[in-house]
Amino acid sequence: MILFFEVIVKILFISNISSKLKFVPTQLEALSQIDTKTFNYYTNVLESLGFTRISDLELSESSLSVVRLFCHPKHLCFAEVMQTPGRSLVFCAIGSALEQEWSVSFRDNSFSHAIVYAFLRRPKGIIVIKQGVTPEELLRSHLKFRQKIMRDLNLQLLPDISIEAYFDKSQKIRTDQRKALWRKSLIIGLIETWLFNFKSEAQKSQWLGDYTRLAARKG
Template sequence: MLGKDYILCAIASDFEKEWSISSRDKVHQTTAITYAFLRRPKAIIIYKPGATPQELLDSHLELRQKMIRNLNIELLPLTSLEDYFEGSRKYRIEQKQRLWRKSIIFGMVEMWLFSLKSPEQKYQWFGDYARLARKQ
């Protein structure tokens, strides 16, 4: 059981076809930077400030099941620590490539636009999933 002194709770799931979901209970100061420069069309990020770890897990599992059903995708098994680190390494390489391709001017405009969003909009990034799920 987590005590009240934990720093952050983050839960992540990876799926086939490069889909992923990350659920977090705290919004970081760099959220606008992440939104402008590092977001991916198939990476869903949900922030639930103030949620308990159990509430975060419950909502993560619920959305995960919806994604599996709506996108007809399978959850990727995490079979070893080496698999986890290899996936993290690949993600960081892709992240670096996205940063190099992104226009700094366009990114700054996106950061400014992000500041105009409502808290609900800032706390949810559904990427391509929002469009694809509506078609279902």
């Protein structure tokens, strides 16, 4: 019965996570309930830091999300400014892709979600939330940590910052999340979801995956 329960619930979970991501070019100014003032703030600051604006995109799933995508020709990383229309939260994420399917994402104002932590986290997908920092500090922290993980794990940066590389990486993350959900024990995941509420804010603000363990082994 437990096995039957796990399989059925997993199928229901996975059916709500589309296997293929579909990004559609859009114009944010033409959409309703978009915080254009905050988007323009991030755009001005990111461009002053050397980022180049690539495109405005819609990602339609259970709810619509919009993203303004940037790349940095010197630092070879992406920046995303994201919002779900109708919700006040607009946040910036700076991400880099490394060898061996590692990724590093620093975010300035994103909610930590217990279900995402328990069921969709990836061992090579590092996420650090630095609540309320400026884009300058976010970029500086990202580059400093990126250099550290590259040194500690002997990894190289993937230099492709085209929109095609962004799409490919996003799709790979989605595929990995679906695989992780299928392999995950539902009972263990529910326990982790409950225990997440007892974590400190510092613990909720970062997921380092296998990095700490592998760095200690190499050290």
